[in-house]
Amino acid sequence: MSGGNSSKNKARSSKRQEGWEEAGGEFYQELYPGGEQELFENLQRADAAKLATLLPSKQARNTTTVKRGRSQNERRQSTFARNTQSRDIHLSMLPDLSENLSNEERSWEEIMQIKAMPVPMAQKRELKARLQNATKLRLQGFEQLQWRQRKVWHRFRTRLAEVLGKLELWQSPMRVIEGKFGTGVVCYFLFLRWLLFLNIAISMFIVLFLILPNTLLKENCEDCESLDYNSTLCCPERSGNVTSNNVVLDLIQGTGWMEGTLLFYGVYSDKIFEYSLPNLWGAEMVYNMPLAYILVPIAWALLSLVAIVKTGAKGFKERLVENEGQFYLYCNLVFGGWDFCVHNAKSAKIKHKALFNEIKGCLQEERYKEEKQSRTREGTILLHLRRVVINIFVLVILVVSGVVIYMTFNFSTSSLYEYTENLPTLRPNDSFADTLVSYKDDNTDNQIRSTLLQFLPYVCIVVLNLFVPEIFGYLITYESYKPRHVILITLLRTVLLRLASFVVLLSQVYMQTSGLLDSGDHAVRLECWETFVGQQFYKLILTDFAVQFIMTFFLNFPRAFLGRHSNSRCLKTIGTQNFYLPKHVLDIVYIQTIIWMGAFFCPFLPIIGTIFYFFLFYIKKFNCLINCTPSPIVYRASKSKSLFMSVLLVGFVMSIAPVAYSIAEMSPSLNCGPYKSYGTVWYFVITTFNLFPPVVREVVFLMGTSTFAVPAFAIALFFLYYYWAVATANRHMVAVLRNQLVLEGHDKQFLLNRLSAFIRQHQKRCERRNRASFADDDSSVRQGS
Numbered sequence: 001m002s003g004g005n006s007s008k009n010k011a012r013s014s015k016r017q018e019g020w021e022e023a024g025g026e027f028y029q030e031l032y033p034g035g036e037q038e039l040f041e042n043l044q045r046a047d048a049a050k051l052a053t054l055l056p057s058k059q060a061r062n063t064t065t066v067k068r069g070r071s072q073n074e075r076r077q078s079t080f081a082r083n084t085q086s087r088d089i090h091l092s093m094l095p096d097l098s099e100n101l102s103n104e105e106r107s108w109e110e111i112m113q114i115k116a117m118p119v120p121m122a123q124k125r126e127l128k129a130r131l132q133n134a135t136k137l138r139l140q141g142f143e144q145l146q147w148r149q150r151k152v153w154h155r156f157r158t159r160l161a162e163v164l165g166k167l168e169l170w171q172s173p174m175r176v177i178e179g180k181f182g183t184g185v186v187c188y189f190l191f192l193r194w195l196l197f198l199n200i201a202i203s204m205f206i207v208l209f210l211i212l213p214n215t216l217l218k219e220n221c222e223d224c225e226s227l228d229y230n231s232t233l234c235c236p237e238r239s240g241n242v243t244s245n246n247v248v249l250d251l252i253q254g255t256g257w258m259e260g261t262l263l264f265y266g267v268y269s270d271k272i273f274e275y276s277l278p279n280l281w282g283a284e285m286v287y288n289m290p291l292a293y294i295l296v297p298i299a300w301a302l303l304s305l306v307a308i309v310k311t312g313a314k315g316f317k318e319r320l321v322e323n324e325g326q327f328y329l330y331c332n333l334v335f336g337g338w339d340f341c342v343h344n345a346k347s348a349k350i351k352h353k354a355l356f357n358e359i360k361g362c363l364q365e366e367r368y369k370e371e372k373q374s375r376t377r378e379g380t381i382l383l384h385l386r387r388v389v390i391n392i393f394v395l396v397i398l399v400v401s402g403v404v405i406y407m408t409f410n411f412s413t414s415s416l417y418e419y420t421e422n423l424p425t426l427r428p429n430d431s432f433a434d435t436l437v438s439y440k441d442d443n444t445d446n447q448i449r450s451t452l453l454q455f456l457p458y459v460c461i462v463v464l465n466l467f468v469p470e471i472f473g474y475l476i477t478y479e480s481y482k483p484r485h486v487i488l489i490t491l492l493r494t495v496l497l498r499l500a501s502f503v504v505l506l507s508q509v510y511m512q513t514s515g516l517l518d519s520g521d522h523a524v525r526l527e528c529w530e531t532f533v534g535q536q537f538y539k540l541i542l543t544d545f546a547v548q549f550i551m552t553f554f555l556n557f558p559r560a561f562l563g564r565h566s567n568s569r570c571l572k573t574i575g576t577q578n579f580y581l582p583k584h585v586l587d588i589v590y591i592q593t594i595i596w597m598g599a600f601f602c603p604f605l606p607i608i609g610t611i612f613y614f615f616l617f618y619i620k621k622f623n624c625l626i627n628c629t630p631s632p633i634v635y636r637a638s639k640s641k642s643l644f645m646s647v648l649l650v651g652f653v654m655s656i657a658p659v660a661y662s663i664a665e666m667s668p669s670l671n672c673g674p675y676k677s678y679g680t681v682w683y684f685v686i687t688t689f690n691l692f693p694p695v696v697r698e699v700v701f702l703m704g705t706s707t708f709a710v711p712a713f714a715i716a717l718f719f720l721y722y723y724w725a726v727a728t729a730n731r732h733m734v735a736v737l738r739n740q741l742v743l744e745g746h747d748k749q750f751l752l753n754r755l756s757a758f759i760r761q762h763q764k765r766c767e768r769r770n771r772a773s774f775a776d777d778d779s780s781v782r783q784g785s
């Protein structure tokens with residue numbers, strides 16, 4: 001053995017000092033063994049323990065152990081570490097006898113794990129056949145019964161998942177879109193389908209607990225002949241007869257006969273229904289309709305929040321996993337950036353271009369960093385000044401958009417009241433909508449003009465939402481932001497535009513519903529302002545659907561047709577349309593925000609939204625596959641999910657805030673709705689709460705006192721600290737495992753290098769041996785001759 005050779009010891013010590021290498025931000029210390037002669041001797045003797053001590057991972061552990069024990073008793077501690085190391089190595093090198101004693105359950109679990117292995121299908125089949133043909137121990141008694149039940153349940157779940165997968169909605173179109181545009185765009189359509197199912201769940205709450213009870217248990221309508229004021233919803237039958245000649249216009253506007261339907265707030269009763277069930281010994285049952293009307297919105301709001309958080313958490317987890325490899329960005333793009341769902345040659349070329357643009361964008365970020373570092377003070381001041389000017393201009397655009405919506409709304413209102421200024425009096429049987437659309441000359445032209453005026457503010461909002469983001473996209477090119485920040489800032493500005501339009505619309509509606517609608521010397525009071533608010537959201541969602549339909553089939557489709565079949569460069573430039581994902585996401589988030597905000601005043605709105613999303617899928621599919629080409633920006637699935645849910649959460653908060661204010665502060669209408677006998681909706685909640693048993697009230701009041709709040713806060717902090725500690729420990733364990741993977745990889749490289757050296761040395765020995773034998777044979781032949 002060459003262990004006692006001093007020259008080799010010096011060589012080892014020199015290599016031990018200069019053996020630090022960098023591996024992806026992680027460092028390890030590699031100790032190379034002695035010469036190849038020593039390795040050859042170890043392999044010949046099959047000394048596994050000696051060979052294992054030469055691995056880089058073992059050397060790193062041994063060096064760490066020696067350093068930790070050097071402060072007190074260096075020689076004794078290092079010897080103990082080496083003895084322990086040796087015993088661990090011998091134990092690790094022993095054969096695992098339990099491998100040949102697996103039972104049926106363990107073999108079945110191993111077969112199930114083969115499906116998730118990243119190996120070719122032929123290798124999976126080989127592994128499965130090997131496990132099935134291996135000798136297994138049979139389970140006995142209760143263990144065998146338990147294993148069989150588990151196996152049957154797993155098989156049932158697998159078959160059920162297969163059946164549900166085949167019955168999945170829009171499965172075939174999703175595959176077509178995924179094949180041509182990749183996983184990022186198909187995530188948008190999955191998000192649209194997710195919103196469809198969410199609205200179906202919300203609609204089920206509304207149908208089961210509001211619409212059906214109010215339809216089945218409601219009493220006959222009271223007589224309205226004695227009323228001398230304009231009650232919007234006192235007698236729906238009478239209102240329907242009066243406006244029977246305007247069926248189509250009322251259907252579009254939500255006025256007239258539609259006010260007397262379950263579409264709006266004012267129809268729902270304020271009574272507590274009592275009924276008996278003969279099959280239950282005549283038990284008297286009650287159904288509190290006002291309580292149900294406030295609990296159902298709370299239920300679907302909580303359902304929506306939980307669904308958003310749960311779905312968004314999955315996307316953020318996937319995004320965190322992707323961000324772990326940010327130090328290997330270009331390697332991930334080159335080796336892992338291809339979307340294998342693409343099966344079209346043209347789409348493959350576009351995907352190549354998209355990856356090229358992504359790499360170019362990353363290089364632009366690097367160039368941006370270099371330019372930022374080398375930028376002079378004057379250049380920095382000019383850049384910030386330019387950004388400030390552009391942001392001021394963006395704010396001006398937002399303010400102008402709000403002013404345009406405000407002026408359009410005022411113009412629409414004043415123009416509508418010009419037709420009613422000469423009306424003599426308000427008739428007892430007329431609803432507010434009848435008064436609003438009455439004219440001196442009751443003819444079709446005036447009715448159509450009135451309809452256009454009523455829809456004018458909503459058309460203005462939709463048009464601004466379509467064209468103002470294009471201006472934002474043009475302005476941001478002069479601000480020199482990072483490519484990654486361009487999309488985020490554009491999204492932020494577009495969201496602010498949608499928010500500004502909502503604020504102006506809600507403020508105008510609030511001004512009309514909080515008092516008198518004044519127009520010169522004329523004044524009309526809203527008898528059911530909740531129904532009026534519901535009509536505004538009803539018209540807004542219809543307008544958005546109509547604009548989406550018109551833009552897709554009557555504007556974008558002719559553009560795409562001209563761009564494809566024309567030789568003019570100008571027409572090709574105008575006709576080329578990219579599927580810009582953030583814009584389409586904001587479109588459906590905008591619709592969902594309208595649904596959440598208006599569902600309290602128009603309970604049928606989630607049902608209308610479900611129908612709207614169903615047809616919107618086909619509209620967007622046509623727009624994606626026929627009108628548009630894939631965007632040059634690469635959208636990853638995990639980033640898309642987290643982006644969608646973040647924007648949707650903002651829309652949810654924005655929609656719940658005004659509804660909560662109307663419930664807590666605004667006075668309900670005195671002539672319609674479930675809360676016409678109360679000062680506010682929240683006052684009804686308090687009154688109902690006071691009817692609860694004293695024990696329940698005391699418990700709730702106790703939860704609001706400091707006696708309960710302080711300990712609860714302390715316990716919450718304790719749990720937060722606990723989960724923070726667990727997360728820190730998990731991050732540390734991830735770092736340790738990452739280091740171990742690095743060392744294991746170098747162990748493989750080390751063994752392969754040494755094995756190749758051993759093979760080369762063995763080949764040289766064989767060659768020398770063959771030469772010697774050939775020389776002996778040649779000499780013997782010569783001697784014989």
